[in-house]
Amino acid sequence: MTRNEMIYHRKSCRSFTGVPVDAAMIETIKAFSLKPLYPEIKVRWDIVPRNQVKCICPWTTPQLITIYSEETDGWLENVGFLFQQMDLYLQSLGLGVCWLGMGRMNLKTTTEVEGMKFVIMLAFGHPKGDQLRHDLKGFKRKSLEQIADQLDPRLEPARLAPSAVNSQPWYFTHKGNNIHVYCSKKGSRLDVGIALAHLYVANEEAFRFFKAENPPAVAGFSYIGSVTL
Numbered sequence: 001m002t003r004n005e006m007i008y009h010r011k012s013c014r015s016f017t018g019v020p021v022d023a024a025m026i027e028t029i030k031a032f033s034l035k036p037l038y039p040e041i042k043v044r045w046d047i048v049p050r051n052q053v054k055c056i057c058p059w060t061t062p063q064l065i066t067i068y069s070e071e072t073d074g075w076l077e078n079v080g081f082l083f084q085q086m087d088l089y090l091q092s093l094g095l096g097v098c099w100l101g102m103g104r105m106n107l108k109t110t111t112e113v114e115g116m117k118f119v120i121m122l123a124f125g126h127p128k129g130d131q132l133r134h135d136l137k138g139f140k141r142k143s144l145e146q147i148a149d150q151l152d153p154r155l156e157p158a159r160l161a162p163s164a165v166n167s168q169p170w171y172f173t174h175k176g177n178n179i180h181v182y183c184s185k186k187g188s189r190l191d192v193g194i195a196l197a198h199l200y201v202a203n204e205e206a207f208r209f210f211k212a213e214n215p216p217a218v219a220g221f222s223y224i225g226s227v228t229l
């Protein structure tokens with residue numbers, strides 16, 4: 001399946017064979033290019049063995065992707081945007097993936113590299129059996145009505161995006177051709193970056209992200225940015 005098709009079938013995987021991903025596939029993954037939301041923000045990611053991280057999940061995989069970023073405006077949504085592209089890519093290769101907000105770097109390893117802070121990790125590996133969704137009923141998500149001011153079918157890929165504890169903190173308003181994007185005040189901006197990645201992968205050519213001059217205010221939400229699709 002393509003990355004775009006994976007949007008409608010993906011699922012966090014928490015059951016793996018435990019067989020490490022082989023060196024050739026690791027090289028393929030490392031070569032995959034990710035588009036940033038903010039190209040100026042420094043980000044680093046590594047594929048590390050399990051003993052370099054600390055995670056209470058018993059199912060954690062033999063290899064994980066650890067993500068570091070410069071801490072600056074937009075860094076969290078940038079990380080969500082970049083690595084949801086990786087989530088879809090890994091699943092398009094037939095691998096299972098799960099974001100791991102609970103994961104930490106092992107105390108023996110570093111939580112800061114070249115001025116960048118550890119943000120989050122992704123567990124990935126060979127899934128045990130078929131872990132994908134086969135229809136939209138498998139997604140427990142808010143309705144379009146709950147996440148936007150208009151029933152805009154172009155927002156369906158964002159609606160289906162994963163988020164920490166399935167919180168779905170995103171909201172969208174429309175003005176002319178622009179779709180303005182918000183994060184609930186208690187929500188994580190990283191999750192909103194994930195939803196934006198789904199809009200990008202579903203509209204790879206047309207997707208544009210920018211900060212609008214006077215975006216409409218939405219009570220209880222912070223403005224993240226705007227897109228045209």
Ligand SMILES: Cc1cc2nc3c(=O)[nH]c(=O)nc-3n(C[C@H](O)[C@H](O)[C@H](O)COP(=O)(O)O)c2cc1C
Pocket residue numbers: 010011012013014057098099100101102103161162163164165166190191194
């Ligand atoms: C930023 C982020 C952090 C997450 N952290 C964890 C975690 O620590 N442990 C876990 O089991 N799942 C974690 N998840 C997976 C979510 O629970 C899952 O994405 C959500 O419930 C929606 O389900 P789905 O991904 O299968 O569509 C995380 C997801 C995101 C996006």
